[in-house]
Amino acid sequence: MWDVSAMxxxxxxxxxxxxxxxxxYSETEKDMADQGRLYRLHFAKEAMKTLVRNYFYEAKWCHQNYVxxxxxxxxxxxxxSGYSMLATTxxxxxxxxxxxxxxxxLFTNPKMIKASSVICRLMDDMVSHKFEQKRGHVASSIECFMIQHGATEEEARE
Known part of the structure; x- marks a missing residue:
């Protein structure tokens, strides 16, 4: 919802x-309306909605200890990972x-954005895996791979 009453x-x-x-978003709406580019705000909001919906999936996984x-x-x-949202914004x-x-x-999920997202997500997971597991974060790609394939952490990183 894009309404202050939802607060x-x-x-x-x-x-x-x-x-x-x-x-x-309100400030952006004013700027885009003045420039005749209000359609851009629609895309920005849709990208934000997609991001938040997926944060919700991660939150559910975390609370259910689901891998x-x-x-x-x-x-x-x-x-x-936010890269598609960043590109849209x-x-x-x-x-x-x-x-x-x-x-x-951009909303067709072009290969360029998907490839960038894959590389950055996996790099981020490799760097943050141990820290995030200590603080009780959702499983990372490292943990998902380890459990799915019966692999060691080193094998998952490779």
Whole structure:
């Protein structure tokens, strides 16, 4: 929901974050409307919704101590890595060089974005795996691979 009244449904610790997010989108809406580029905000909001939906999957996995298959994990983790969201958000303020068709192309999940997301997600998981497991985070690609294939951590990293 993109409505300040929805804040009442949130726990206290999320209200500031939600309000800040609404403020950013509200400011962007004014700028884009003045420039005749309001369609860009639609794409930015859709990218944010996709990101948050996938954060929810990760949260459920974490609370249920569920370790997904590597394929299931990667489907969600490629979104929660934020790279597609970053690309979309970057396009919003790029001026006339970016067209509506560019946003539509971006939403087809092109190979360039997917490949970048895979590389960055796996690199991030290799670096943060041990730290995140200590703090009770959702399983990483390392853990998913280890459990799915009966592999050691070293084998999973390779």
């Amino acid at each position: 009442n449904q949130l726990p206290g610790y999320m209200k500031l974050c939600y309000r800040s997010l609404l403020d950013v 997904p298959s590597l394929d299931e994990y990667m489907t969600v983790a490629l979104v929660t 970057s396009f919003v303020g790029m001026g006339n060089i970016v067209t509506k068709e560019a946003f539509e192309w």
